[in-house]
Amino acid sequence: MPVLTRLIPSPVVVDINAGALDDLAGLLADQRISASGKLAIAISGGSGARLRERLTPALPGAEWYEVGGGTLDDAIKLADAMKKGHYDAVVGLGGGKIIDCAKFAAARIGLPLVAVATNLSHDGLCSPVATLDNDAGRGSYGVPNPIAVVIDLDIIREAPVRFVRSGIGDAISNISAVADWELSHRETGEDIDGLAAAMARQAGEAVLRHPGGVGDDNFLQVLAEGLVLTGISMSVAGDSRPASGACHEINHAFDILFPKRAASHGEQCGLGAAFATHLRGDKETSALMVEVLQRHGLPVTPGEIGFTDEEFVQVVEFAPKTRPGRYTILEHLDLSTDEIRDAYASYAKTISS
DSSP states (O other), X not given: OOOOOOOOOOOSEXXXXXXXXXXXXXXXXXXXSOTTOOXXXXXXXXXXXXXXXXXXXXXXXXXXXXXXXXXXXXHHHHHHHHTTSXXXXXXXXXXXXXXXXXXXXHHHHTOOEEEEESOOXXXXXXXXXXXXXETTEEEEEEOOOOSEEEEEHHHHHHSOHHHHHHHHHHXXXXXXXXXXXXXXXXXXXXXXXXXXXXXXXXXXHHHHTOOOOTTOHHHHHHXXXXXXXXXXXXXXXTSSGGGOSHHXXXXXXXXXXXXXXXXXXXXXXXXXXXXXXXXXXXXXXXXXXXXXXXXXXOOOSGGGGTOOHHHHHHHXXXXXXXXXXXXXXXXXXXOOHHHHHXXXXXXXXXXXX
């Protein structure tokens, strides 16, 4: 008899609400993740250090590890330090760099990872990937999904608003990424996972069409849930494909060509998604993306993040080189420099009209 279901790699706990950190120890004990309270907690020197003071009384069995940055060396040093203890789980408490270091370290020493996010800057908090800087630039390393995700909306509101805005851009870019995946399926026969595509697209659509703003708890809940679902969609697909298309190729090109001037991940992905959607001929969705990105204070033109139009043309031309083998609207159209210049002029005209 055929197997008619499949197991989906996902956290056993997803707790997203105001005050979620107040009973972190109880949540981990109730879910049998760490009944003993023996935890290795990775933090930054900023928000993580402040939260340590607050959480230490409730986590007497925990040991705290301050992470220097977001490099592969930092993650290896963290794993080496943690393997000397006998812990039930590793907790990554902080932003994306801390969580990615903790993911890598937990995988290296064979312990489950609990992701406690202090901002919503991108969809990596629940993904099976750790993105770390290395000697060659930046690498993506496969790791198990977090066993639990905790997002305290009170903490999220305390973070600089630019982090929330970045998360908005990353979430909305899902819509463009899935459209690229479907394009590749039609044109090249690439397999597409319908469940992963549906999860990523609906996460993006929920953020795109929500009327609230960055100061609205309901909107922050939807954004947080969308970023978690996006991470799970990547686990379902076994690849970043549900959340990474031309939008992320453009983002990577900014990072590679202009490493000292690049904007945030979500800002570049949001701009890339709006432009790629325009290239795809879906002018209505592109216009809606532009409208929503502007409403949330995100850039929709390269000038708004300090780049000239010609530099953006250079970025788009280079973008396909960032992900060899990935097929998106950029590879499909294979535009010349002049054609990219004309396409951007058309996009810019729709914004100003």
